[in-house]
Every structure is written in C-alpha cells, then in structure tokens.
Amino acid sequence: xxxxxxxxxxxxxxxxxxxxxxxxxxxxxxxxxxxxxxxxxxxxxxxxxxxxxxxxxxxxxxxxxxxxxxxxxxxxxxxxxxxxxxxxxxxxxxxxxxxxxxxxxxxxxxxxxxxxxxxxxxxxxxxxxxxxxxxxxxxxxxxxxxxxxxxxxxxxxxxxxxxxxxxxxxxxxxxxxxxxxxxxxxxxxxxxxxxxxxxxxxxxxxxxxxxxxxxxxxxxxxxxxxxxxxxxxxxxxxxxxxxxxxxxxxxxxxxxxxxxxxxxxxxxxxxxxxxxxxxxxxxxxxxxxxxxxxxxxxxxxxxxxxxxxxxxxxxxxxxxxxxx
Numbered sequence: 175x176x177x178x179x180x181x182x183x184x185x186x187x188x189x190x191x192x193x194x195x196x197x198x199x200x201x202x203x204x205x206x207x208x209x210x211x212x213x214x215x216x217x218x219x220x221x222x223x224x225x226x227x228x229x230x231x232x233x234x235x236x237x238x239x240x241x242x243x244x245x246x247x248x249x250x251x252x253x254x255x256x257x258x259x260x261x262x263x264x265x266x267x268x269x270x271x272x273x274x275x276x277x278x279x280x281x282x283x284x285x286x287x288x289x290x291x292x293x294x295x296x297x298x299x300x301x302x303x304x305x306x307x308x309x310x311x312x313x314x315x316x317x318x319x320x321x322x323x324x325x326x327x328x329x330x331x332x333x334x335x336x337x338x339x340x341x342x343x344x345x346x347x348x349x350x351x352x353x354x355x356x357x358x359x360x361x362x363x364x365x366x367x368x369x370x371x372x373x374x375x376x377x378x379x380x381x382x383x384x385x386x387x388x389x390x391x392x393x394x395x396x397x398x399x400x401x402x403x404x405x406x407x408x409x410x411x412x413x414x415x416x417x418x419x420x421x422x423x424x425x426x427x428x429x430x431x432x433x434x435x436x437x438x439x440x441x442x443x444x445x446x447x448x449x450x451x452x453x454x455x456x457x458x459x460x461x462x463x464x465x466x467x468x469x470x471x472x473x474x475x476x477x478x479x480x481x482x483x484x485x486x487x488x489x490x491x492x493x494x495x496x497x498x
Contacts, residue, residue, distance in 0.1 A: 224293075227330040232338065237431040241385065242292070242332060246420045250326045251396075257410040258304040259317055259401070265301040266389050268420065270294065273382035275426070277343050290340060292332040292426065294382070297325045298389065298418065310404035328420065339433040344375035378429040386423035391416060 231243040272295040278288045302324070305317040349371045395411035 224329055224331050227332050229332055229334070232334070234432070235425075238429070239425055239427040240338065240432070242334075242424045242426055244330070244332055244422050244424075246328055246330050246422060248298070248326065248328050248418045248420060250416050250418075252300075252302070252324055252393075252414040252416055254302070254304065254322055254412045254414070256306050256320060257412055258320075259307045259315065259408065259410055260305050261393065261414075262303045262305060262319065264303070264391075264393070266391075267299045268296055268384075268387040268389065268422070269299065270296045270382070270384045270424075272296075273424075275380050275382075277340060279343075289336055290334040290338065292334060292382070292424075293329075294332065294422075294424070295327070295329040297327055298420070300324050300326060307401060307404065307408075307410065310401055310408070312403070313405060315401065315404050315408055326416070326418075340428060341430040341432070343377050346372075346374045348372045380426055380428045383425040383427070384422070385425050386421075388421040389418055390421075391418040 227244045227246060229242050229244050231241070233241045235241055272293070274293040276291040276293070278290050281287045300323070302322045304320055304322070306320050307315050307317045309316040351369050351371060352367070353369075394415045395409075396413040396415050398409040398411045400406075401408040401410055
C-alpha cells in the first residue's frame, strides 16, 4: 500500500471551518415530544350511574305546575391550602346548574312502562374562613384569618312516579307512499319515483325553578396533629370530610295542563277524597257541576209522594189521571 503515498492524483481537502456560534447552537428536537397525561376533570364523577331520589312530596299548585321536594345526601373531601387551627365560619350557596325532564316512553305489550324522570345537577359553593397559626407559645396562639372557596358538585335523578299524568310526547315519523302506474307516465320513470311524507313535532320542555334550599352539614378534620410549640390541646389540620343533607324544593311548570291524583287517597270513601284532595280543583268543580240540583230533586220527591197519596185514597182510574 506504499504506492498510494506517492500517487500524483491524490487530493486532500482540509476540514471546513466551523464558527463557534454554530457549534454552540443546540440541535433541534426532531423526534416528537411525549404527550403529557391529561388529568380527568374532578367535577364529573368516574361512574355513569346516578343516585335515584324519591321525592318527599309532590304537590300540585295550579293546572300546569307542581312543587317537588327532595332530599339529596352528599359527601366530599376538602383539602385546605394551609394548616388550619380552627374553622371560623362557612358560608354556603346552592346553585341549580342543569335540569332535564324525561317522559316515559311507550313500551310493547306485556312490558311495564317506566315512570317520568327529572335529572338535576347543581353546585354547593362553600366559602370557608379559618384561622392559621403564625406564632405560638405554651400558653398563647397568634394567627391570621384566611379564606378558601370550593365548589362541590351534586347530581341526582328524581322519580316522579305514576300519579302525575303529563301530556304525551309526539314522535317524528316518515312514511313512504306511491301511485299506481298511469298511461301518462313513462314506465321507467314511475319505477324510479320516490315519494316520502315526513312529520316533525316540536315538543315543548317544562321549566324548572329553584324555590327553597336547606343544607344540613357536618365537617370533621381527618389529619389532626398537635401544634408544635403551642398549648397542649391545640391541633392543626388540612383535610376535612364533609357530609351534607340538602333539602331542595323545585317548581316544575309544564306548557300544558297536567293531572295529579293523591296516592294516599281511598277512592271508595267520598269524605276521604274531599279531605285528602284526591283530585285537583278542576275535577272537583266538574263533579259539583255534574251533581243534580237540590230543588229539582225535592220537586221530583213531592210529585212521587202525591202519586202515592192518590193511590192510597182510591184506586179509581180517574183519580190517578187527575193526580198526574
């Protein structure tokens, strides 16, 4: 291989000059960057099943509206941003964020029909004011007041039962129709003809309004630790377990009149029907109008007694004719 050293056509090129600023420039990332994991929204529950709330009371207030009273239990864990020495006050406010009415759909023969449902969702806004220790001695504690706001979501499904009779839902439908062959039409054109009748109904949804709300709650500290350098019976915590019972009253208004029958009424007892308000005011008014007039009833009784008196006094046909 020594002959290659003296080769006349051998050509050598020096290394190109590279500035320092080029060498210090970082190389671009050609490979795709890893996608960061997306944390789930804590507002929505992990499960799709919702708890069923049986209404405590359903009262009809007019021809198109009912008052629905329900009780919703809820539980949550609240993490405070700093160590709390004591809870001073908690201000609460309930907001109704969604409501959706589902009427019972028709079922095939032999299958029992479902009951109407009302889906509701809301938020309990809690404004927690607590004290945080900043300086303590074996006999005293000095602190500051801090504020923390948290929204606690709740949701449930209200079973409206079988005692409310709502207007039915009209369903959209499409029907195809055709004509017999005619001499004026081309046979090929009649076979390619397509006739369709479409019907679409615009059903109106009921409106839901929040009338009353009562929140009964209890809060328990889960991670109590003794206050370092403070009095012996002073503790700090950051985690609260909250239990709530929310009493809600809603006004559900329908665009058309509804009928309601009291489930606790005995239809065989007239006095119980009147006392328990088995029927609404309209049905009561209709029953009163259908009842016979008292004056007309007394007149018929007097006529019948007159005829009986004539029969007792004499069996003559002439007397019977005169009594008429």
